[in-house]
Amino acid sequence: MQMLWDSKLAVGVDKIDNQHKELFNRMNSLMDAMKEGKGKNEVMGTLKFLEEYANRHFSDEEELQRKNNYPKFEIQHKEHEEFKMALKDLRMKLEEQGVSAMLAINLQQSMCGWWKKHIKELDMDLGKYLMSV
Template sequence: MDLIWDKMWSVGVDKIDRQHKELFNRINLLVCSMKNAKGKEEMITTLNFLEEYVIRHFNDEEEIQKKNNYPNYEIQHKEHEIFKNNLKELRKVFETTGVSTLFVISEQQKMSHWWRKHVIELDKDIGKFLMDV
């Protein structure tokens, strides 16, 4: 299931929303590359971008949280670390064994589930908190 940006995903913080849109696009691109058995090089290039962008996004998001004394910062940080570690594991699989159809389906489901849960349950709370600050 692709991650399609819709206003329901909006956190209410422009910088975070713009970055989420880009992340959704890049995750979909990575999954599409895996599904269509694109070359390993193309998948690694997409994964490289995604890893760098995820780190930048999480850092930006956490900076906003710290600056505003967001009470659930530790929960957010822990979740961010989990996703970054998942990307590292994904890279390991790409570089060692490659990808199978079952792997692609599994990764797509995991990433979609993680982002849906993270944005709806955690990131939207940041927006609500900032409106009350």
Template structure:
């Protein structure tokens, strides 16, 4: 879900748009035009991807994994906030460093648990975890070589939260069920 806040003479107008209905038809570093209603996203409009917080629907049932997922969401939000607040590149890179350190530690711990328990979905987990690490590397490369635009923040935020939610709702939920059932037996 997107939330679009557009400023005009009456103040801020809030529109919520389902992300499945959004198609970007024109983009550059300063603006994007969304096909849904030909909204021009520029300095006068702020766009925010919804569902950027961990919630109980993402729970795996394994407390340690869920706590790590909550921390992952917090660190992603810190990175997005640093960019939205136009903090210095040093501060933004520091937020990314924290996110990467936590993500790698979490991935390593999660995969170790899977190996210890002979989890049959380990290969899929590893493949998806590599996708996430690639996403973080791409973000780092962009941040180190280019200026941050509103469009970059929008795309990055959407991509990273979509990946997390999808992975947690499917692959990690399956892992949680497997681990809980293994402990019962």
């Protein structure tokens, strides 16, 4: 099962929505590589590709929040850091245990859940705020 972006996840700010779509693509590449049982190096490559883009997205989004004095910046920042930690944790698990189907399934559930919740609960509110200032 792929992580699909649909219009229900649109926050209404093109830059953010486009970055979310690209993040979903990169998460799918990582999960596909794991599910297809690709070697550790290849999986690590897709993880690095995702990490780079996630870091860029979070810093772009936080810059937008700071520039516009978004009142919930701290809550956003805390969740972004949480996701970055989850990717670090995944890197460690892959180093220690290698690629496994179990890890792929757990990852898919937690990532899908995290993103849908983050977008619906926090980024939607941010989108509304940015359109009102």
